[in-house]
Amino acid sequence: MSQEVKDHIDGSPVVSGLVAKRREVAGLLRDARAEVSRLEREMERLDDVIRMFRPEMPVEEIEAPRRQRRLPGFRPGELGRLVSEHLRTADTPRTARSIAEALTELKGLDLTPSQQVQLHKNVTKALRRCEANGLAAAEGGARGAALLWSPCDDGSGEL
Numbered sequence: 001m002s003q004e005v006k007d008h009i010d011g012s013p014v015v016s017g018l019v020a021k022r023r024e025v026a027g028l029l030r031d032a033r034a035e036v037s038r039l040e041r042e043m044e045r046l047d048d049v050i051r052m053f054r055p056e057m058p059v060e061e062i063e064a065p066r067r068q069r070r071l072p073g074f075r076p077g078e079l080g081r082l083v084s085e086h087l088r089t090a091d092t093p094r095t096a097r098s099i100a101e102a103l104t105e106l107k108g109l110d111l112t113p114s115q116q117v118q119l120h121k122n123v124t125k126a127l128r129r130c131e132a133n134g135l136a137a138a139e140g141g142a143r144g145a146a147l148l149w150s151p152c153d154d155g156s157g158e159l
Contacts, residue, residue, distance in 0.1 A: 071119055073109045082106070083126040087136055093148035096124040 009016045047059040070076070086099050094102075100123045104111060111119060127149050130136035138147040 069118075071111070071115060071122065073107045079103070079122055080126045080129065083123055084130055084135060087127075087130065087149060087151045090151075093139065093150040095146040095148060096120060096127055097146065099123050099127075099149070 009019055050057060050059050071079070074082075082103055083099060086102060087094065097120055100116070100120045103123070104116070104119065127136055127138070130149075131138060134152055136149050137152055138149055140146070140148045
C-alpha cells in the first residue's frame, strides 16, 4: 500500500474499513479472473480435441446448459408437490404470493429478499404446471390484480 493511501486512512476508521473491504474485493476479483483464464484454456483444449474427431463441427455454437439455482430448503421436485398439496388443502382460493409465504413458514426458512422473489416465481411456475395438467385453475387477474388459484375438483381443469 502506498504512503499516499496510508496518509488518507490515518485517523478514519470508516475509510480504513472501506479500504480493507476494497482490498478484499480486489483479491476476489483477481482470483476470479485467474479462474476465468484457466477455464478458457481448458475449453480451448477441449475444442481442439473435438476438432480432431470432427473437424467440421462448429464448436463455437455449442452452448452452455443453464444452471438451475435451487432455493435453500427444497429438494428437487419438492416445491411442486408442496404447492399442489397446499392448493388441495386450502379452504379458499390463494395467490401465488400467499402460497409462497405459507411454504416459507411451513419450512421455517429465512430467505433473503431475492430468494423470496425467486420462490414466488417458482411457485407461479408450479401453479402453471398444475394448470396445464388440469389440477388447478386460475381466476381473476383483472388489470393489476393477482390471480387466485384453486384446485380442480375432478382434474378436468374446471373449478
